[in-house]
Amino acid sequence: MTRDEARQAAQLAFAASGEEIGLGDAGALPMPIEQLLTLDETHPDVVEAHTGGLTGFVYRLRTPTGDWNIKRARSASLVQNPDGQTSFLNEVQRRCELEALGDDCPPGVVRTRYASFRKGLIVSPWIDGEIARRWDERTLSSLFDLLVDLYLRGFFEWDVSPGNVVDDGSRLWMFDFGYMYRFDPRVDFNSNGLDALLFHPAERFETRNYFAVLLEREKAAGQGAALKDFVLEKQIALAAYERLVSGLRAMGATHTVIGLFTAIIARWTRALREDPAALYLAEGWRSHRLDLDDDLRGQTCTRRTLARTDWLIEAVSEHFVALKALDAFFWHDAGLSREALLAQLADDRASAVRWQIAT
Ligand SMILES: Nc1ncnc2c1ncn2[C@@H]1O[C@H](COP(=O)(O)OP(=O)(O)OP(=O)(O)O)[C@@H](O)[C@H]1O
Ligand SMILES: [Mg+2]
CATH class of the missing domain: 3.30.200 (Phosphorylase Kinase; domain 1)
Known part of the structure; x- marks a missing residue:
């Protein structure tokens, strides 16, 4: 079990x-x-x-x-x-x-x-405020502070979706705890223990929220603008994760848990220096893929699910070799050929069309 x-x-x-x-x-x-x-x-x-x-x-x-x-x-x-x-x-x-x-x-x-x-x-x-939609240094720092504070106290929030984060103009607030689960940060990576290493606070925000914003940004202002916003978010996430690791050290967390976070920090630091676009592609793949899976599993698909699926289809069509080199494919996608992946995504898209919910 x-x-x-x-x-x-x-x-x-x-x-x-x-x-x-x-x-x-x-x-x-x-x-x-x-x-x-x-x-x-x-x-x-x-x-x-x-x-x-x-x-x-x-x-x-x-x-x-x-x-x-x-x-x-x-x-x-x-x-x-x-x-x-x-x-x-x-x-x-x-x-x-x-x-x-x-x-x-x-x-x-x-x-x-x-x-x-x-x-x-x-x-x-x-809370007197609005759904957080403007992501800048203030709002990103505020959200990551909150996610890290919760994490260090053993609360892992899975659903960092837009409707669950309100901005009062000075800080961000969370008020929907329907998918927040307990864990022990000294020995666990998230509420699945050490069994699901894809999932961590920054990933949750990127998957449930930020990559949808970046998707819109790509469409409205181009990939360069989206990449710039991504880099800002990663820099802030990086600072938050450094605080997270200090907190974990202070509470005597295991080498395993600390090592997982220092590996993430090292990966981001290197990518920001050498090739942020590659990190964008890999994290974008992971986030859009996971969110598509969530929506299919809950049978709660929207137009955005279709837009994400289209992003994934385009990514495989144009960047299959790069994604493979980045080790971006996971779970049932790992090891699939380009053609098999495209066929899988076409199936998923058909399911997403079938499971549209009224919004
Ligand atoms: N304390 C609050 N202050 C300000 N706005 C709030 C507050 N609580 C809820 N809201 C608003 O109400 C909406 C729904 O709240 P909440 O997310 O708690 O309900 P929900 O039924 O869990 O929704 P969903 O299942 O769609 O996540 C939020 O998106 C937000 O706009
Ligand atoms: Mg909610």
Whole structure:
């Protein structure tokens, strides 16, 4: 049984047990709990509603004590896999653990006023800001600080997608913990232990978020402009990973874990000096390929999934030899010929067309 399977089994057993998990005082909410449990966009004090989410409905409730985020679980998640089915429970678990950190809870992690798994309700302050879309030195540094802070405390965030990161103008915030899993940073590389070495914080951001931005940038302003943005992000990620390694050393992490990060740092440093375009190609392949796989597995494909697939098809058509030399192919793609890869991607594209969800 993998770690993921063990976690899923424990979460499904917990859900079936009828046991409750949560935090906070139902008597100290911005509105009586009965009203919060039936809140929807027809309420006059709901000034914003996000009802297109896959796991919950999110309402921005205006009250004399400020704006609140009222998140209510869907009766069944729209994501057709065990992680999706347990994501609300997972979010309540993470919020309990993050709140338990008290003053050690990283800046940029939203606080939780109240959470109840059985009631399907989470209440937290509304962050006054916008989805982070402008990636510059400030926003990238802020996000990487947050990801590294979480990592060093044993929280691995898998879904660093645009809808899960808000910018308040001075720092970035995270508030959706549906796919944040625990691990021990002293011995594990991520929440899969040492079994899935492709995945780490910068990779998560690049895969779920930044390479989609770079894809748009390539289209709008050309490859040179996208490469420049990529280099900025890598420089900031590099500084963050140096802090990450110091943190790991300070907590006595194993040579294995530290070695994995110092190898990443060495690879990036060398590529930034010698051939950033090659690193762009390799990381772009990895990110677009992984994101395509995620979307296919969750059967949650969008137009962007198709754009990513087209990027991959073009990359194989034009840069197969370079990608091979960079050792960029992984999993079922490793060892495939150019023709076999193109056939595989054509199949994936057809699936992505079939599994388009309404957005
Ligand atoms: N505390 C908050 N402050 C500001 N905006 C928020 C906050 N919480 C949620 N939002 C907004 O609501 C949206 C949905 O929130 P959230 O990601 O928690 O819900 P979700 O159901 O998990 O969505 P999905 O399944 O699509 O990730 C976010 O994309 C963001 O725009
Ligand atoms: Mg979300």
